[in-house]
Amino acid sequence: MRHKGLIHKLIRLKIPSYLLKFIIDFLSDRKFKVSIGDSLSESGDILCSVPQGSVLGPILFLVYINDIPLADSKHVSYSSLFADDLSTIFVFRKPGRIAATMKKYLESLVAWLYKWRLKINASKCSYIIFAGDGSRNGTRFELFINNERIPYDPNPVFLGITFDEFLNFRVHVEGLAIRARQRLNIIKIFSHKSWNLSHETLKGIYTALIGSLFVYSFFAVARIAETNLDRLQKIQNRALRCIYKLEWTSPTDLIHSMSGHLLVRDRLIEIGKKYLPKAVGYNSNVCLLLAEYLDSISSIRRDGKDTPLCLFHTHE
Numbered sequence: 001m002r003h004k005g006l007i008h009k010l011i012r013l014k015i016p017s018y019l020l021k022f023i024i025d026f027l028s029d030r031k032f033k034v035s036i037g038d039s040l041s042e043s044g045d046i047l048c049s050v051p052q053g054s055v056l057g058p059i060l061f062l063v064y065i066n067d068i069p070l071a072d073s074k075h076v077s078y079s080s081l082f083a084d085d086l087s088t089i090f091v092f093r094k095p096g097r098i099a100a101t102m103k104k105y106l107e108s109l110v111a112w113l114y115k116w117r118l119k120i121n122a123s124k125c126s127y128i129i130f131a132g133d134g135s136r137n138g139t140r141f142e143l144f145i146n147n148e149r150i151p152y153d154p155n156p157v158f159l160g161i162t163f164d165e166f167l168n169f170r171v172h173v174e175g176l177a178i179r180a181r182q183r184l185n186i187i188k189i190f191s192h193k194s195w196n197l198s199h200e201t202l203k204g205i206y207t208a209l210i211g212s213l214f215v216y217s218f219f220a221v222a223r224i225a226e227t228n229l230d231r232l233q234k235i236q237n238r239a240l241r242c243i244y245k246l247e248w249t250s251p252t253d254l255i256h257s258m259s260g261h262l263l264v265r266d267r268l269i270e271i272g273k274k275y276l277p278k279a280v281g282y283n284s285n286v287c288l289l290l291a292e293y294l295d296s297i298s299s300i301r302r303d304g305k306d307t308p309l310c311l312f313h314t315h316e
Helices: 003-012 017-027 056-065 095-115 171-190 199-215 220-222 226-244 252-258 264-280 285-293 295-304 308-311
Strands: 077-082 087-090
Touching: 003 017, 003 056, 003 171, 017 056, 087 095, 171 226, 199 226, 199 264, 220 264, 226 252, 226 264
Parallel strands: none
Antiparallel strands: 077 087
């Protein structure tokens, strides 16, 4: 990012003059050299980027990209920006109409990148089409950034969650199970009598190492098949049996009554009920999408069928 452009944006944000001067001094008079083998170039002025590893670096970068174009059209498109991860959701029934909307948005994004001297690697971008009933199977869009094709990815990872075309999160659960089983070995080691750790300490270790993996995916619980949830439940059962030194055949009800732990599914629903109402209160596009969803629940449920977020919605 260009220093002049960054200073321009800081001025536009009306930050105090003493902070502006400090940042200008922080960025100024920095030089670089290039070393190739035994040869060393003359020094040059650094006019772009920020010092790597600095505390201010990430903050200044966020300031620089804060005005990146975001799609915001009710019932049509929503964008979410988290650090340097940009996700845009387009809602459509007819592929032809939404394709034009997506291309128009990408054109505005490319124009913004060119204006502020930034580059985006199309090969590191991706798009996916969600269709729970399979009605969009085979549909593809021709999307480009700087004449580079954006690849289709059936399993993109966004903020640590692996998505899939049918939003059943099967691939994500498979990854969770692998990671959780690896960490289960740590629980087995610490549960050995030679460590002499209390049940409460061991439960704390379980919550930090394995439980945290599960609850991070709470919002997907209604879309995860019972067979996949059962895979996670078995890992929790094994961990609790280790902690309380129970037989492998001991009943699940006994394990959870002794430990006070909820079943995985119940725990995910509990977290959702606490989090979702707070999330909807924030003024972000994705949360506005959730709010629209909840407002329409009464009409969606007219046939008596629950929708995924109904698990977290408390009716008054």
